[in-house]
Amino acid sequence: MRFEYDRFGSVAGGVLTRNAKRLDKALADGLRPPPRLTVSEWAAINRKFPEDAPIPGDWNHETAPELVEIMDALSPHDPCEEVSLIKCAQSGGSASAENWLGFISDLAPGPVLFIQATFKAATAWAAEKFWPMVGASPKLNPDRRGTIRAQGLANGDGSTTQKVLFSRSSGYILLTGANSAADLRQRTVRYAIEDDLDQFPSDLDGQGSPEGMVDERLKVWRSRGLSKRLKISTPTIKGSSKIEAAYQKSDRRRYHFKCPECGSRFVPDWSDIQWADDDHENAYLVPPCCGVPVEHWRKGEMKLADGWLSDQIDGQPVSRVLDEETFQAFRAKMPASRKRGFALLGEISTFQSWGEMAVGFRDAQGDVAKLKTWTNLKRGIVFEVASNTPDYEQLMTLREQDWGVGRMPIGPLVVTLGCDVQGDGIYVEKVGWGPRKESWQLDARFIPGATDVPGEGAWKALDEYSQRGTAFPGGKVLPIDWECVDAGYHTPAAHAYCARRPRRLAVYGRAGWALPLLGRGEAIAYEQQGRRAGRARAGQDDKAYIVGVNNAKLSWYGFLRETMKAVAAAIESATPEVVPVGRVHLSRDTPNDWFEQATAETIEVRMIHGFPDRRWIMMPGRQNHYLDCRVYNEAAAEKLMLDTLTEMDWAALRVDRYAPRDARQGDLLAPALTISPVTPAPVPVAPDPAPQADTYFDVGDSYL
Structure with a gap:
């Protein structure tokens, strides 16, 4: 039965008719299902x-x-x-x-x-x-x-x-x-x-x-x-x-390229990426199907929307390389x-690009933490951590006989200080740095004294120790380039110490595999009263100068293992040592407890609510204060951006710092390590950085 709108007159009937049509459309739109789009x-x-x-x-x-x-x-x-x-x-x-x-x-x-x-x-x-x-x-x-x-x-x-x-x-x-x-x-x-x-x-x-x-x-x-x-x-x-x-x-689906040469499907792997000599920027892919090299610009034509395939179908593992017919048959059964x-x-x-990946891989060699970052971010796969902690007794054999505490060997060009704060004193380690993260332990000691009162006790002694500076070969005495001080304990006192002089940074160590070595810098909040007065406030560590301790320890242990391998290989073959990235030099006077503490932690897997969690734990009966000091030294080196220095920068530092004491006293690292282009006047080339039996200088009489 049709409703007669005309009986309401032409005007009202017209309005009612239009309203009815709009209502019909709105109702239809409401009932109409959405378009079936993916x-x-x-x-x-x-x-x-x-x-x-x-x-x-x-x-x-x-x-x-x-x-x-x-x-x-x-x-x-x-x-x-x-x-x-x-x-x-x-x-x-x-x-x-x-x-x-x-x-x-x-x-x-x-x-x-x-x-x-x-x-x-x-x-x-x-x-x-x-x-x-x-x-x-x-x-x-x-x-x-x-x-x-x-x-x-x-x-x-x-x-x-x-x-x-x-x-x-x-x-x-x-x-x-x-x-x-x-x-x-x-x-x-x-x-x-x-x-x-x-x-x-x-x-x-x-x-x-x-x-x-x-x-x-x-x-x-x-x-x-x-x-x-x-x-x-x-x-x-x-x-x-x-x-x-x-x-x-x-x-578990994996993506298969389609080979532009033979038409086969294959899952690309890092082992398929190759480069000529040291031309990492122009890396190319060698398909496992036919072996015909493929340049990066052809990557787009190798990728199709149907490239995904589970790694196991009908209970059978799927091969990495498949012909097109077999690939499509597996796709149909998935x-x-x-x-x-x-x-x-x-x-x-x-x-x-593959070239970008290859350059990152090259730059990560010798540094376990960098290799982990490259593996996670560039490749997108998990990183397997070596759980073997270096043996501290074997580590003692690395002591070098031609220099000791208070003497500067030939080699270090930058000096940092890492400080781990305890209630009864402060552990310190002074480290010298050279190119390719090579390091020399210049001193390690415990400074006793109370640490709860700013400027008093151990803090006063630490300030005096820091102000002595470091004498370089040639007699020049320069201040420590950067200090990183643990601010997680007696936080206001640590801040007061760092605020007293330049080149000091209050830091807070934090566990986390994805944290950078040195994070953003905001003041650490600390408790003002109660039994935790003076300690970093819980939950505020994300507002500190964060030191990512997990990866720092990973790098440190990696450097120790590679150093021990290099020294053992050189002794066995009776040939000069091939210096690895991160080569660690230790003084003959390094205290015995340093070796135990510097290797005091190991990685353990614990189940947290049904999920495995890998974390660093301290081994029974050990302390880790010098390990923390080394981590803070690595953070100081990161603050100075030593990894960005070129060979010319390091050469300029050598000329400046190894100059005789009566030469110009300019400091290329003040107030922070930012080197402007330098064209030094012609000077004799500095001695080779390899340690020599008589190439050290006694610092004891050279303090300013």
Whole structure:
């Protein structure tokens, strides 16, 4: 039966007719299901990059076809519930997550939990990545009636720093940190993104792991088969990497190149990357299928969207090299698993070249910590830590007989001081540095005295010790170039000591495999009263001059092992020693307890809430004060940026510092190590840095 609108008159009838048509359309739009697009199809249509982006304009799958299948696993109609992405740095993984968030806001709205290691990291990601995507993509832009609500609306109904609201539904994106148990326990969510997973704590405030908490937040939606979860991270240490553990529990997909020469499919490996002589910048790939070298510029044509294949199908391992027919047969048999893992390795990444990887590999040789960083970030695989601690009794054989404490050998050009503060005194180690991280232990001692009162006790004695400076060959006496002082104990006294004179830095050691050797510098907050008065305040270490002790110890042990190998090889072959990177020289007067303390820790695996955690622990009956001193010396060398000095810089330092005492007293490292281009006047070449039996100078009578 047709309703007669005309009986209300021409004007009113016309209005009612138009309203009815709009109502019909609104009802139809509400009942019409969203278009059946995959996340990758949505990205190709709607994702835009701003003009100041490295690759501005529309999203293009040809740039990184390996990302297509990763995104499509996150589509609502795909049975996959969890995606684990173990990757190298700057590989497009996070951009895929951003596309998924845009897709959710448009076609599959629901509550989303986005977790970074800290809330600060999550908000930084939103400011640097998410909101620029929203501004550049009309489908998302609130100014163009997009799917994201703008921030700071006058009525208070807009997005906030912590919560991004969707404009067409009650869905939202909640930003939080893995260090906040309250935020992780608050809400039931449909989607979760755990970004930078390996930086999450294993135990949060004694309440379990953040991953376990996220699992509980998804439980209701998962019971309906509607939840989705994405885990993304560069890996860290083998056996304790959270993203590696998630990948191992998945179907473990590897990406196969298609050889441009023979057409075979193969998984690229670092062993396939080669270079001629020392031409690392022009490294190329030698496919394991036909062995015909492939230049980097051809990488794009080797990558297809269907390159992913599980490493095991029907219980049988899949070979690294397959002909096309076999590859496609395996693809057809690969099940649509609920847990999918993708290994986005550096060898396949669009955004770094094989030459860049080869240069990084070359530069990391001899330094275990640098090699770990290269392995994790450039390759995107876990790093296996050598657990063998150098034997301190064998280490004693490295004592050199031609110099001792208070005497400067030929070789060191920069001097640092590391100080470990205790309640009854301060342990100190003075270290000399040369090119390629070669080091000489110039002194190691304990300065007794109280450390709770600024400027008194051990602090006064330490200041006097520091002010004596160091006499270089030739008689020139120069101040210590940089001191790093432990500020985690009696913090205000340590700050007072460092504030008294230049070239001193209060530092706070912190465990963490991804921490840099020397982090950002902000004042350490400390307790003002109570039984912990004067100590660094709990939870405030992220506002300190952080020293990443894990990797520093890794480097130190690596240098010791390589030194012992080089010395043993030279003795066995009766040939001159091949000096390795990080060669360690020890004085004949090095105290015996230094050897025990400098090797007092070892790596142990402990299970934390079901997850393995590799950490440094002190061996029973040992102390580690001199180990901490050496770590702080490494931090001082990092502060001076010694690894950036060129051969010319080191030569200029040698000419300046080894000059006779009555020569000009300029200091190339004051107030910090920043060397301007120097063209020194012609002078005799300084002696060879190899230690000589009579090439030392007694410092005892040379103090200023």
